[in-house]
Amino acid sequence: MNRQRLQELLEGVRDRTVGVEEGLSRLAGFPFADLEHSRIDTQRELRCGFSEVVFGQGKSPDELLEIARTILEHHDRLLVTRADAEGARRLKEEIPGAEHHARARALTVGLPRPDEGEGLVLIVSAGTADGTVAEEALLTARMLGARTVHLADVGIAGLHRLLVHRELLSAARVLVVVAGMEGALPSVVGGLVDRPVIAVPTSIGYGASFGGLAALLAMLNSCAAGLVVVNVDNGFGAGYAAARMNHWKEGSTQRP
Numbered sequence: 001m002n003r004q005r006l007q008e009l010l011e012g013v014r015d016r017t018v019g020v021e022e023g024l025s026r027l028a029g030f031p032f033a034d035l036e037h038s039r040i041d042t043q044r045e046l047r048c049g050f051s052e053v054v055f056g057q058g059k060s061p062d063e064l065l066e067i068a069r070t071i072l073e074h075h076d077r078l079l080v081t082r083a084d085a086e087g088a089r090r091l092k093e094e095i096p097g098a099e100h101h102a103r104a105r106a107l108t109v110g111l112p113r114p115d116e117g118e119g120l121v122l123i124v125s126a127g128t129a130d131g132t133v134a135e136e137a138l139l140t141a142r143m144l145g146a147r148t149v150h151l152a153d154v155g156i157a158g159l160h161r162l163l164v165h166r167e168l169l170s171a172a173r174v175l176v177v178v179a180g181m182e183g184a185l186p187s188v189v190g191g192l193v194d195r196p197v198i199a200v201p202t203s204i205g206y207g208a209s210f211g212g213l214a215a216l217l218a219m220l221n222s223c224a225a226g227l228v229v230v231n232v233d234n235g236f237g238a239g240y241a242a243a244r245m246n247h248w249k250e251g252s253t254q255r256p
Contacts (some may be wrong), residue, residue, distance in 0.1 A: 183215025
């Protein structure tokens with residue numbers, strides 16, 4: 001249930017084009033639907049601008065399917081993150097229009113094209129191995145209505161690969177910079193642009209990277225002013241925040 005749907009329903013009841021009983025039936029499961037194993041927040045799009053996102057990890061295929069169907073009863077779009085192969089296969093078989101994005105470990109329904117959205121959220125990733133997290137960020141931002149571009153494999157070991165894209169870096173409203181190893185790329189990008197930069201440490205690296213802790217600490221201690229950091233491997237959180245920033249307009253309460 002989003003603002004437009006709720007307004008249309010209320011106006012229909014007011015104008016007597018929708019009966020009270022029909023109106024009540026359309027509001028079934030609002031503001032949440034109790035599935036016993038899960039309670040689906042069907043009011044979230046109305047409050048926050050986007051429907052509840054499903055974290056697939058730890059959920060059985062049957063639970064995922066019931067959750068997905070319930071969300072799609074109330075919303076046009078669906079995003080499932082961290083879906084395992086079996087859960088993704090089941091959803092793809094049972095949910096019309098479902099797309100499995102294997103590298104991002106995500107499943108979507110109603111994914112816009114990369115060029116359909118507004119503004120520009122630029123995903124910049126240091127190495128090919130960071131692609132899983134970068135793709136999760138990109139898909140999330142797209143689902144929330146942002147135009148997205150992925151600039152891949154431009155880590156600081158070959159800085160010229162990044163610098164030839166100065167025009168693209170400056171064109172973005174928001175940048176999500178994904179890096180493992182020593183985690184230096186966000187600091188470099190943060191020193192080149194006047195736009196918000198969201199840094200995402202990944203767990204990619206050798207032993208002393210401590211599963212992304214070294215990159216996380218490097219980003220938290222960056223000397224590039226204005227850099228913000230999300231948790232290790234949290235492409236979803238970075239993409240979501242970037243899309244919100246991208247949609248924001250001064251004096252506006254408009255939702256994506």
